[in-house]
Amino acid sequence: MSEDARGLGAPKGTRDILPPESWGWQDVLRLAMDTFAAAGYAPIETPAFEHTEVFERGVGATSEVVGKQMYTFRDRGNRSLTLRPEGTAPVMRAVLEHNLHRGPLPVKLSYAGPMFRQERPQKGRYRQFFQVGIEAIGSDDPRVDAEIIEVGSRFYRAAGVETRLLLNSIGHLDPSCRQGYVKLLVGYLEDNESSLAPEDRERIQTNPLRTFDSKEATTKTVMEEAPLISDHLCSACRGHFEAVTGLLAEVGVPFTLEPRLVRGLDYYTRTAFEWVASGLGSQDAVGGGGRYDGLSESLGGPPLPGIGIAPGLDRIMLARSAAVAPRSPVQVYVVAVGEAAKPASFGLATSLRAAGVGTELDLMGRSIKGQMKDAARSGARWAAILGDDEISSGTVMLKDLDSGEQETMPVEQLRSRVGS
């Protein structure tokens, strides 16, 4: 059942996240932001849409994301706007706009929010999906790369997701480095063009690096012998990458060198990586990231190196062990016995909530039995039972729903009793 009877289901590729799963969603989101904050990354909020140019210039017009997947529209002022397909270019735009790079460097920011790409939906791939992320802008020190990657890996572990970190360096844009390598690769591909799958032949000119991602058996065979970027990095990029891997090894972050790893957004340079989880089919990347040392200049800013990661919440929720049940926020359920107890139970629930104790009560006029059942269902540890007898004596009967034991006590004692 997907369409509402009125024909108003959530739009294709979008979805509602309902209780109880939404509790877990909130837990993971909070865990991410706390993990980032503990490493000094401050939250930033940017708009859900930007001038289209931010992505065309930032992410790159030749990328699949910008070329085919953006939600672009005109507003009433005839401006071309685009729902953000990713979070890094908007953050860089905000940094440049507000001159954050004129302050202490690196600028360390975290964000969380929905992203939008118009693709064919399937499990783990939605048109509106949710990413969290961090960006460190203004330093090309390998320790920044290592810090960002370590924080990301720690987050996955804490969230209960088993991942493998795939790591590569794709060099920087210079004839001595990636440009030279790409020339070499194009030459190799042209020499072997007849052995490539037809759809991969077009890529030779448009996006030769992506041939490494091809699933076509014939192309894969060709690519096994292809020159690797790792063998053609300039000495600076090679040194940078060796420093990054050395630091990761030192702090015990496991990784797998993946010399064929390339990424889909044009701004990536040097360090590039993905976290993959098992059991998600072909949508196995639960997060990725990399360095983007040319992004600032693409957006008209000064030279300003940066690096970031973007874990995807939707896939993380699919990948984490389903056993992690969220804790119920309700501790006490107030049971009202008889009409007279209704206002009193409402007052008791209110004062418990004001004291910070998670409290629920019957709002449906249920019988005592019905209320007890509802109490059990709410996940509350205690039922606070209030009837004529208790009201007249200023007491309340507190029942431990696990053990079944109950005792009567003055109302004033209730709070300290359930506070533990």
Place this chain on the structure above:
RNA sequence: GCGGCCGUAGCUCAGCCAGGUAGAGCACCCGGUUGUGGUCCGGGAUGUCGCGGGUUCAAGUCCCGUCGGUCGCCCCA
């Protein structure tokens, strides 16, 4: 954007092949004597059979289209 499979109660699904008055389990509500849950027993409510069209005396069942989901391609989180 392309291809395979699927779409019946809130949920998971049976019924479809061989057309003949819509089912199960779970969940939900009430009750098992008047103030006590999670077990058990009894009872109850709930469906435009995704949507539209066609074939037929008759369509959940056959045919076509469409929308949505899912898996693969593509791409990526």
